[in-house]
Amino acid sequence: MFLSVFDVFKIGIGPSSSHTMGPMSAANRFLALLLTDDWPKPATAVVSHLKVSLHGSLAYTGIGHGSGRAVILGLAGEKPDTVDPDAMDGIIARVEETSQVCPPGHPAYDFKPDEDLVFDKKNPLPGHANGMTFSALDTQGRILLKRIYYSIGGGFVVTDTELEALRKGGSDAAKTVRVPYPFSSAREMLEMARSSGRTIAQMKRANEEIIVSRDELNARLDQIWEAMNGCIDRGLRNEGIMPGGLKVKRRAHDIHEKLNVEWRSNRPNPLLANDWLSVYAMAVNEENAAGGRVVTAPTNGAAGVVPATVRYFRHFHDDASIDDIRDFLLTAAAIGGIIKHNASISGAEVGCQGEVGSASAMAAAGFAAVMGGSPEQVENAAEIALEHHLGMTCDPIAGLVQIPCIERNALGAVKAVTAASLALKGNGEHFVPLDACIETMRQTGNDMSEKYKETSTGGLAVNVVEC
Template sequence: MFLSVFDLYKIGIGPSSSHTMGPMTAAARFLDELQGGDWPRPANARVSRLAVSLHGSLAFTGVGHGTDRAVILGLAGFIPTTVDPDQTDTVLERIAIEKRVHPAGHGEGYRFDPKADLILDKKVPLPGHANGMAFNAFDADDRLLLRRICYSIGGGFVVSEEELQRLKSTSGSASGPRVPYPFRNAAEMLAMAKRSGLSIAEMKRTNEEIHLSRGELDDGLDRVWGAMQGCIERGLSKEGIMPGGLKVKRRARQLHDRLQEEWRQNRPNPLLANDWLSIYAMAVNEENAAGGRVVTAPTNGAAGVVPAVMRYWLHFYPEADQNDIRTFLLTSAAVGGIIKHNASISGAEVGCQGEVGSASAMAAAGLAAVMGGTPEQIENAAEIALEHHLGMTCDPVGGLVQVPCIERNALGAVKAVTAASLAIKGDGTHFVPLDAAIETMRQTGLDMNERYKETSQGGLAVNVVEC
């Protein structure tokens, strides 16, 4: 089983990997098929109008998560990795006025009225996944020419109906390209590490270098960390009210300024490490909530945990270097790949345990690795972090990735550091295997009521009065 580090760590925009990045990517894929796909096009038929329907969680929390905006931008030819967050409002305003999208390479473009042609269908879920979308293309007489259903399955991953069925049929079996260390679960990862004498990061690097040169891999890892760093810095520099209507204030800058003052005055603070962790995580997720540039880690909703722990490591361990950053990312991606392969990283599928829980496990594994942990200690760190997120629901107030999401990232980072510290102080032996925690998360997600899976129909979403 192979999932690249760059599949888990994607550079994109907020506020949600499954509700923003995925739908934007899906729309772009639909455009590609319209232009060059091998689909049964009637003679002399030309696409004139586009329409989209959003289903399940995308319908219930799509507006709060920016799904409507993302789909429109995708149909206009934009993709998450290169779209400029500062220009999106201008583009959307123009489309609303013209009632037309003009993707590059598509001639005069297509008719598309956001108010009429983008439907949030809360009544009819699509069968494959909670995050379903249907894209439709019509001719000038409104005859349907092409219809495609796809699903945003978490972390920015998008699959068609056929691809989803193949994923389900190969679940638990070997999949993906052949690599030297194709571990499908944590038990296989530990066994391969023992046989080879390699660390988890070294095995992951060897797998990645089947497809990339060492320089390309390192450059890519450095770009990911650069984007994470940039997100932290932007989050620490901004103030004001986050968009969406809840009137939630950004707090990271004010808290950061206060903490820096304590640092300068050398005031005793027994919570210093926790404070820095929380502020870094909140900075990322405030920026994500505002629709800024962010890295899935493994999702946007959980994007603050891994960067916060990495920045914490650099803050308190001045001897850390760029190789530590690469080791951290490779190790955490190995654990994240196992979780995604055997359970889910989608809040709409298994709740927030799949987002912040997975991120905390990944961050704990990465930190344990750079602290010199053995593969067994690293696996233990990931298990501790994941175990103590089991059952966590996804219940965003107002359908926005703000409350409780921003603070959950802060607490996920704190748990990750605690888990790594506990694991490093042991010898790697422990009672609950990581694989058992992952399977428990999967089963818990199946049992969880749909109201607690990113629909904003339960939990804090219905028990907090919106201001």
């Protein structure tokens, strides 16, 4: 099994990888398909009209997550990693005004968002909670092409047939690459580390370098970190009220100012570690909530945990190097890949244990690795962090990735460092294997009520409003 570090960490926009980046990418895929001969297009047919319906969790929380906006942007030809966040409102306004999308390389297609973009809460699609249907019609309103896509977390998008193949263990893209260390579980990862004498980061690097050169790998890892770090900086700098109607005030800027005053005064603070971890994580997720540029880690809803932990490491370790950051990201990606392969990173599928829980496990592993931990200690750190997120629901108020998501990232970062510290105090031996914890998370997610899986129909999303 091979899942690239750049599949786990993807540059995109907020507020959600599954509900924003996923629908935008699905629209990109549908547009690309229209230009091919890979569908039975009648000889004289001309596509003139597009329609989209969102189902399941996308229908319930899509407005708060910006799913409709993402579809419009995607049909206009914009992509998650290159769209200008400052230009998005203008693009959407033009589509609404003209009732057309004009993607580059395509003719103009009729598309009236109020009529052609449907949030269908009554008819969930069978494959996954995040389902979408894209249709292309001719001038007579006849459907020429219809495709179902699923956004399965972390910005990953698959068709219904691709999803079926994945669940059957078929030939997904992650399995077509032959790599020297093809671990698909934590147990296999540790066995390969022992037999090779390599660290987890070294094995992950060897796998990646089958695809790209060392120089390109390093450059792309540095780009990921620069995007993460830049997101923290913007979040610490920006102030005001976040969009969406809850009127939630950004707090990271004010907290950061207070911490800097305290830092310069050299006053003792027993909460110092927690404070810095929290403010870094909150900065990222406030940017995410505002629709800014973020990196999936492994999702947007959990995007603050890994960057906060890396930034904390750099802040308090003067000898931290760029190689340390690369090793951190490689180690974290190895853990994230195992979790995604054997369970899920989707809040709509397994709740927030799959998002912040996975992110905390990834961050704990990366932190333990750069602190000199053995592969066994790294695996132990990941297990501790994930274990103590088991059962966590995904119940965003008003469908917005704000409450409890922003603070939840702060606590996920704190747990990650605590888990790494506990693991580093031992020798790597522990009672619950990471694989068992991941399987428990999967089972817990399957048993969890749909009310608590990113539908905003239960938990805080209901009780706070009722109060």
